[in-house]
Amino acid sequence: MKNKSLLLSLLSFSLLIILWAVFTHFGNFSDQVFPSPILVLNSAIELFNNGTLLQHVVASLYRVTVGFYLAVLLGIPLGIMLGRMTLVRQLVNPIIQFLRPISPLAWIPLAMLWFGIGDKPAIFLIFLSSFFPLVVATTMAVSSINPVYFHVASNFNFSQQEIIKKVIIPAILPEVLTALRLTIAIAWLVVVAAEMIAVQSGLGYLILDARNALRMDIVMVGMIVIGMIGVMLDLIMLRLAAIDSIAWNKES
Amino acid sequence: MGRILIQDVAKRYLNRRYNERTNDAHTTKKTITVLEHVSLEFQDGEMVCILGPSGCGKSTLLRMVAGFESATSGKILIDDQPVIEPSSDYIFVFQHNGLLPWMTVWENVELGLRHLNNEQEKTDTIQEYIDMVELEGFESYYPHQLSGGMQRRAELARAIVVNPELLIMDEPFSGLDFLTHLKMREEVVNMHQFIKKTIVVVTHDIDDALVMADRVVVMGNAPNNVVLDRKLDFPHPRNIEKVDGLRELRDELYLMLGVNYAV
Numbered sequence: 469m470k471n472k473s474l475l476l477s478l479l480s481f482s483l484l485i486i487l488w489a490v491f492t493h494f495g496n497f498s499d500q501v502f503p504s505p506i507l508v509l510n511s512a513i514e515l516f517n518n519g520t521l522l523q524h525v526v527a528s529l530y531r532v533t534v535g536f537y538l539a540v541l542l543g544i545p546l547g548i549m550l551g552r553m554t555l556v557r558q559l560v561n562p563i564i565q566f567l568r569p570i571s572p573l574a575w576i577p578l579a580m581l582w583f584g585i586g587d588k589p590a591i592f593l594i595f596l597s598s599f600f601p602l603v604v605a606t607t608m609a610v611s612s613i614n615p616v617y618f619h620v621a622s623n624f625n626f627s628q629q630e631i632i633k634k635v636i637i638p639a640i641l642p643e644v645l646t647a648l649r650l651t652i653a654i655a656w657l658v659v660v661a662a663e664m665i666a667v668q669s670g671l672g673y674l675i676l677d678a679r680n681a682l683r684m685d686i687v688m689v690g691m692i693v694i695g696m697i698g699v700m701l702d703l704i705m706l707r708l709a710a711i712d713s714i715a716w717n718k719e720s
Numbered sequence: 721m722g723r724i725l726i727q728d729v730a731k732r733y734l735n736r737r738y739n740e741r742t743n744d745a746h747t748t749k750k751t752i753t754v755l756e757h758v759s760l761e762f763q764d765g766e767m768v769c770i771l772g773p774s775g776c777g778k779s780t781l782l783r784m785v786a787g788f789e790s791a792t793s794g795k796i797l798i799d800d801q802p803v804i805e806p807s808s809d810y811i812f813v814f815q816h817n818g819l820l821p822w823m824t825v826w827e828n829v830e831l832g833l834r835h836l837n838n839e840q841e842k843t844d845t846i847q848e849y850i851d852m853v854e855l856e857g858f859e860s861y862y863p864h865q866l867s868g869g870m871q872r873r874a875e876l877a878r879a880i881v882v883n884p885e886l887l888i889m890d891e892p893f894s895g896l897d898f899l900t901h902l903k904m905r906e907e908v909v910n911m912h913q914f915i916k917k918t919i920v921v922v923t924h925d926i927d928d929a930l931v932m933a934d935r936v937v938v939m940g941n942a943p944n945n946v947v948l949d950r951k952l953d954f955p956h957p958r959n960i961e962k963v964d965g966l967r968e969l970r971d972e973l974y975l976m977l978g979v980n981y982a983v
Contacts, residue, residue, distance in 0.1 A: 616814050619788050622806040624831045624882075638822035716821040716862060 503685040508692070511685040520674075525693060527669035531587055532659045535594025536652060543599045544644065547606020548636060557607065564603055572597040572658050580666055590662040590670070597658040598651045605647030609640035642709065642717045649705035656698050721799050722885040722918035724762040724785065729794035731755040731780055754780050756943040758794070762935065767912050768920045769929035772939030772947075773977060778922045779890055781939075785920065786812040786888050798886060808832055810886040811879040815894055818875045819863040825850065825874045826859040832882030849877040853907075869900040873907070880915060887919040893928065905931060909956055926973045930966050931958050938976050947976060 663672025678686035
């Protein structure tokens, strides 16, 4: 079954590339407007061989990693706190609900003013894009924990620390992992946008720079690499979510 | 040890109903009395079965005995000590999902022994109780990988491994298929004769009470919560059809619970 779905996705990608090749071959487009797959492949190999591609990928992944981890480190504990303490939740939640729908991109002017040029504003934007969804998802996951588990915990004299470590965290893990999966996709979307403004490296910068040089082949290389890394990040999260002790809520 | 005294216990809830028209959650405050003047006494080592219609407060009473909820008025004493908070001396066996689903059978049974320093003793004890409920070979299984009956047995092992003074069971056989139900019931009776601790069971099933109980309590709605409190002095194992007195009691209980037992 798994082989079959892999085969089918390979087939659909091959069809897409063939369609693309046919389109550019007979379409009478200029290479500057719509480059052919061969041209894009050659540019990709060239960028890979001289090391620039890897350099940009590493720069983008670095920013996503730092921003995302900061969001996880702050957002999940805050979410647990909000989920447990009704009063704090009623106090803080309105602010979160207000800030949440503001696109991280709207923060770009302030981010540049506050953090200047370089990695910092980009990391800040990634952080913002991941932080709010994680807080909201964690809060909801905590407040929907079956009360029976807390009864069990008190019945066996769990300490506060044990309640967090042995009940709350494992109980919310499946939902939090789903949230992480959605969030990392958003973070990856945002990093590319952020890199078009404030930095001199990263896949977003590669695309912007190539556009200025009218190198659509390099733009497309950037897009393809972004897509591939996005799929990879998603697969890693899926793998995590399938571990037995994490996926305790799956149907038997 | 394990003597329970329930003295004039009442439980009232303030029902805050959401008022759609005024958008105010506090406009209709209505007190609901679940339990009123409940006084009962269970002896040490007794198997007590509590019967009653849904909503009569029997589960509430059970949760108060376990210390999960407090009484609005009145007192609950276990061995002359008032129940203030849950304790591993009184283990509650839940109706559904009582096992922590992210822990294996082994880890669940280990919960009550996690402060034990002697690793060898701990391992031996856990294995002994897992074997007792016939789950050897399933130690590293997660609850969702087990059948309903196996989950109940694992929870039972987790409960009795700490050697509690009192076991509290909320509809322990609900949701099990007919044969598993009968087998589990037999196991609980055998276990009770083995550990000789007080067990309080809430059930919907009259036959469960007749087969298991040393004392049957029938509950009704407030303010008349205790309808019947009777000692059952029959030897185990019991066959309802063949024991004089049990059949008559069954008819009586059915009538008491509002069913004319005929078929």
